Amino acid sequence: MTTTDVTGGTGKAVPTGGANPVDVPLDAVEAETEGVTRGKLVLRRFLRNRLALTGLVILVLLYALSLTSPLFAPWRYDEYDYLSFLQGPSASHWFGTSQIGEDVFAQTMRGLQRSLTIGLLTAAISIVIASVVGACAGYFGGWVDRGLMWVVDLLLVLPSFLIIAVISPALRGSSWILFVLLLGMFAWMITARILRGMTLTLREREFVKAARFMGAPSGLIIRRHILPNMASLMIIDVTITVGSTILLETGLSYFGFGVQPPDVSLGTLIRDGSTAALTTPWLFLFAGGLLVVSVLAVNFIGDGLRDALDPNARRGRKVRHDEDPDVEVERPRTPRARQEEPS
Amino acid sequence: MARFLARRLVNYVALCLVATFLAFALAAMTFDPVGKLQARNPPPPQATIDAKRAELRLDEPIPQRFVLWLGDAVQGDFGRTVVNQSISDELPRRIGVSLRLFLLGTVVGIGLGVILGVASAIRQYRFSDYAATFFSFVILSTPVFLLGLLLKYLALELNSAAGAQLLVFTGETTPGFQGGFWAALVDRVQHLVLPTLTIALGQIAYYSRYQRSAMLDVLGSDFLRTAQAKGLTRRKALFKHGLRTALVPMATLFAFGFGLLITGGTFTERIFGWYGMGDWLVYGIEQDDTNITATVTLFVAVLVLISGWLSDVFYALLDPRVRLR
Numbered sequence: 300m301t302t303t304d305v306t307g308g309t310g311k312a313v314p315t316g317g318a319n320p321v322d323v324p325l326d327a328v329e330a331e332t333e334g335v336t337r338g339k340l341v342l343r344r345f346l347r348n349r350l351a352l353t354g355l356v357i358l359v360l361l362y363a364l365s366l367t368s369p370l371f372a373p374w375r376y377d378e379y380d381y382l383s384f385l386q387g388p389s390a391s392h393w394f395g396t397s398q399i400g401e402d403v404f405a406q407t408m409r410g411l412q413r414s415l416t417i418g419l420l421t422a423a424i425s426i427v428i429a430s431v432v433g434a435c436a437g438y439f440g441g442w443v444d445r446g447l448m449w450v451v452d453l454l455l456v457l458p459s460f461l462i463i464a465v466i467s468p469a470l471r472g473s474s475w476i477l478f479v480l481l482l483g484m485f486a487w488m489i490t491a492r493i494l495r496g497m498t499l500t501l502r503e504r505e506f507v508k509a510a511r512f513m514g515a516p517s518g519l520i521i522r523r524h525i526l527p528n529m530a531s532l533m534i535i536d537v538t539i540t541v542g543s544t545i546l547l548e549t550g551l552s553y554f555g556f557g558v559q560p561p562d563v564s565l566g567t568l569i570r571d572g573s574t575a576a577l578t579t580p581w582l583f584l585f586a587g588g589l590l591v592v593s594v595l596a597v598n599f600i601g602d603g604l605r606d607a608l609d610p611n612a613r614r615g616r617k618v619r620h621d622e623d624p625d626v627e628v629e630r631p632r633t634p635r636a637r638q639e640e641p642s
Numbered sequence: 643m644a645r646f647l648a649r650r651l652v653n654y655v656a657l658c659l660v661a662t663f664l665a666f667a668l669a670a671m672t673f674d675p676v677g678k679l680q681a682r683n684p685p686p687p688q689a690t691i692d693a694k695r696a697e698l699r700l701d702e703p704i705p706q707r708f709v710l711w712l713g714d715a716v717q718g719d720f721g722r723t724v725v726n727q728s729i730s731d732e733l734p735r736r737i738g739v740s741l742r743l744f745l746l747g748t749v750v751g752i753g754l755g756v757i758l759g760v761a762s763a764i765r766q767y768r769f770s771d772y773a774a775t776f777f778s779f780v781i782l783s784t785p786v787f788l789l790g791l792l793l794k795y796l797a798l799e800l801n802s803a804a805g806a807q808l809l810v811f812t813g814e815t816t817p818g819f820q821g822g823f824w825a826a827l828v829d830r831v832q833h834l835v836l837p838t839l840t841i842a843l844g845q846i847a848y849y850s851r852y853q854r855s856a857m858l859d860v861l862g863s864d865f866l867r868t869a870q871a872k873g874l875t876r877r878k879a880l881f882k883h884g885l886r887t888a889l890v891p892m893a894t895l896f897a898f899g900f901g902l903l904i905t906g907g908t909f910t911e912r913i914f915g916w917y918g919m920g921d922w923l924v925y926g927i928e929q930d931d932t933n934i935t936a937t938v939t940l941f942v943a944v945l946v947l948i949s950g951w952l953s954d955v956f957y958a959l960l961d962p963r964v965r966l967r
Contacts, residue, residue, distance in 0.1 A: 456943050457661040460905045464927055465665055465935055469672035546785050550909065553787050554924055566785075573791050580795065587788045594783035 344607035351603020354596035358415075361593055365412035374402035376409040376563065387581055395581040397571070406563055407586050413564040415593060417479055417548050422540040424483025426533055429490035434521045434529075436491070437498025448495070451488045459485035460547065467556035475558055478548075486544055490536045497529050531608035538601035542594050549590060565590045650954075654947040658940065663708055665939035666932060670704045673930035675724045698724065698932075711936065721933035723926075729937055732922075737941065739814055740918035743907055744945075746838045748900070751845020756892065758846060759853025760885060763861060774850060781847035786906040790840045790913040797836055811836050812915040837914045841906050845899060852895055856888040863887075886960060893956035900949035904942055 394403035551557035552566025572583030720729040762771040869879040908920030926934030
């Protein structure tokens, strides 16, 4: 990274917007950062955050489990046990069986894998769109800005849940990849807004002006100077998007507007299980529990990343001066709104 | 200020129209309302299908269909459904059901959310603060449909433990209910509790997180110290000076929170069998019904924009600097 000095100097180079004095003494910050690269510093801060670390471990374990479970589980997700209908958890069927003898454990693992994969892929697509739109709108200004922001406004008025649900009949029978693309197309608006705001301030910074006066083309400036300087926020936002997308996807699938029948996701499993939820709770409790745990893990990671990448977010607040690594971040910088948008 | 608000209003109305058009066009392109008719066995004569197509204006260009629909909609006629029922006849009842849910959910959600947020900010790093934080995180990670199902499950346990039908989880009122005003009120409340809770829990978690951080910001500020220095008790300083300032960011969040509420409402209505707008949207999509979809979209867009406007008004009420400008 060529411009680490801007985001890297903890509390030094970042504009001190508020009138409040910095709570953390500067020499302490410098002592902490001396002789350490930014990457190492961020990693160290992240690893010190027990909650975030737990979240990461849980998420990785769950994903690995869902991917490898076909290797050791006694049943496959599309197999039927004709000797066991609607049975509770047992040694042979760890999570029980459904009305038609499907193994709930295998199905849940399959659904978990689908939901997590969809969440990760969508977040990747969304951050690409958001950074291009946000950086272009902020950097070029004028009608580009107005046009793009108008589209953003429009998509905020029209809940993405609604649009995707309306388009979904056209997707019946097509692959889940198309569904991922659709989700990604409607998940980037708020991030783009925030990135645009950051670009507006970055554009006036000396190093960007210098590059411009040296005759660097706009595309290069955006790629080399604008985007790397927004990397922290982008990383945090990807995490948040993963969580919110998983919720959106399961919500759509719950209504039958998402992942389509031969395939399963946590949403379709919960829907199928919930019809008899009151008498056979194992049909949806495992899927539901894993869903909550995974999203919770993602959210903890997001918070940990925010603490590690953006310690200034805490400035000017009543913070204990001793080390308090496990404290939740006080002011989420990106609206959490999207997180629950789906459901 | 007035001109600014007026310009915002024009922009809002334009957004509403474009959003509705977008939904209408997407629905018209993806839906296949005669598919079910064609799939019938034995197949109906071609003339029947053609008549249905003509009735639904399927062969006209989409922009033209939209303009015709909008022209009627402005006069209060939102068209007919695929099965030829009037949308306008059903609309007021559905809107009533949805708005009741939204209003109660918002009031309970914001009220309790603000209280919870302030409480955990004042008692920062105590057990109650950690408990509230944990609660918010879990709720924010739970989709509304799961929350609704779990509450239903708990209510059933509660009912069987109490040996009586304390909470009801289907419909918004008992069909054919006979009884006096008070009995009817009790009946309504029994139906209301669970859906309202389903919607409000998410709102409480959402608002309390932000209220907590806003309040923490204020707690460390100089003006609060000054207020106490000039002789106000801590309680008075906190509530007269602190809370008011800490509420300002909430006004901006309100618009976001409301959008979230609408989608959450769709799930809640479906799970608890309330025939509101959200339920109608799902029904409309399942029935390949363009008119229902467009009507619900218009309703949602108008609500989102009203909440955006209300958000501006709250802001002006809470922050005198906005009013003076």
